[in-house]
Amino acid sequence: KKWYAVLGDPIAQSMSPAMHEAWFSENNIDASYIPIHVPAQGLGEAVTGLKRLGCSGWNVTVPHKSAIIPFLDHLEPSARQMNAVNTVHVLQDGSLVGSNTDGLGFVRSLEEAHGALYKGGDVLIIGAGGAARGIAYALHSSGYGPITFTNRTMDKAEELAQGLSGTSVLSVSVAEASLEKFSLIVQTTSVGMNFAQQGMPLAISNVAEGAVLADIIYNPLETEFLKEARNRGAKTMNGVGMFVHQGALSFETWTVKRPATKEMIGKITTTLG
Numbered sequence: 650k651k652w653y654a655v656l657g658d659p660i661a662q663s664m665s666p667a668m669h670e671a672w673f674s675e676n677n678i679d680a681s682y683i684p685i686h687v688p689a690q691g692l693g694e695a696v697t698g699l700k701r702l703g704c705s706g707w708n709v710t711v712p713h714k715s716a717i718i719p720f721l722d723h724l725e726p727s728a729r730q731m732n733a734v735n736t737v738h739v740l741q742d743g744s745l746v747g748s749n750t751d752g753l754g755f756v757r758s759l760e761e762a763h764g765a766l767y768k769g770g771d772v773l774i775i776g777a778g779g780a781a782r783g784i785a786y787a788l789h790s791s792g793y794g795p796i797t798f799t800n801r802t803m804d805k806a807e808e809l810a811q812g813l814s815g816t817s818v819l820s821v822s823v824a825e826a827s828l829e830k831f832s833l834i835v836q837t838t839s840v841g842m843n844f845a846q847q848g849m850p851l852a853i854s855n856v857a858e859g860a861v862l863a864d865i866i867y868n869p870l871e872t873e874f875l876k877e878a879r880n881r882g883a884k885t886m887n888g889v890g891m892f893v894h895q896g897a898l899s900f901e902t903w904t905v906k907r908p909a910t911k912e913m914i915g916k917i918t919t920t921l922g
């Protein structure tokens with residue numbers, strides 16, 4: 650029987666095990682998926698253990714996404730570009746291949762909800778961390794853009810834009826003033842989890858009609874950012890779709906089967922609601 654895992658710290662809250670187990674069962678694949686609590690200093694030992702015990706592949710989450718890289722034999726372009734891995738696939742010969750499905754997961758969830766409606770429109774990404782980078786890279790590779798970054802710390806946004814062709818930078822205040830030109834706005838900062846203390850990452854009073862505002866956070870299902878966007882009549886998208894699609898892409902990497910994503914998004918939304 651094949652088995653898979655997710656490594657992280659913390660890990661108890663992860664919804665990946667239930668999601669993958671459901672997909673294995675729906676696809677009649679005799680496999681299981683377990684959460685493993687791995688603190689930062691324990692990663693090397695964990696990888697050795699997983700190899701010895703015949704694990705077929707695993708997901709990697711905080712704080713290991715970049716730290717896992719030295720333990721892998723090969724990186725897919727997605728992981729190399731982002732300098733972060735969320736999926737490890739163990740090949741027949743035992744070699745370890747790292748990829749990153751987070752960014753493409755976002756694009757797939759956008760397209761499952763809206764088709765290619767936002768292709769060709771201006772994209773604004775709020776934030777300049779790993780999530781912003783992954784999403785920008787995947788959007789750009791999938792033909793979206795032009796892409797603009799805005800971030801509290803301008804230097805970080807500029808550094809990011811320099812490393813990714815087809816992207817540029819605006820200060821938060823200029824982005825707020827010119828918000829109506831963007832048809833897709835993606836909130837990637839950690840502010841979404843506690844707006845109460847930190848306020849909005851960007852004021853959205855000038856948002857265009859018909860624009861879609863996406864937040865990568867899924868717990869809470871509706872961040873203050875999305876709530877305000879919805880109250881202004883904009884279309885909104887939370888992070889459940891991105892979470893499900895990044896997992897679906899890992900599942901495809903391991904099994905070459907495409908799992909049911911819409912149903913899973915519905916199930917997780919109900920669980921979190």
Ligand code: ATR
Pocket residue numbers: 775776777778779780781800801802805837838839840847850
């Ligand atoms: P991740 O890898 O999850 O994207 P990260 O690399 O730590 O996380 O990046 C966090 C992002 O959230 C950054 O864009 C950060 O802005 P700074 O570059 O200015 O630090 C943004 N962020 C975090 N707290 C914020 C706050 N209170 N207001 C605005 N932006 C914030």
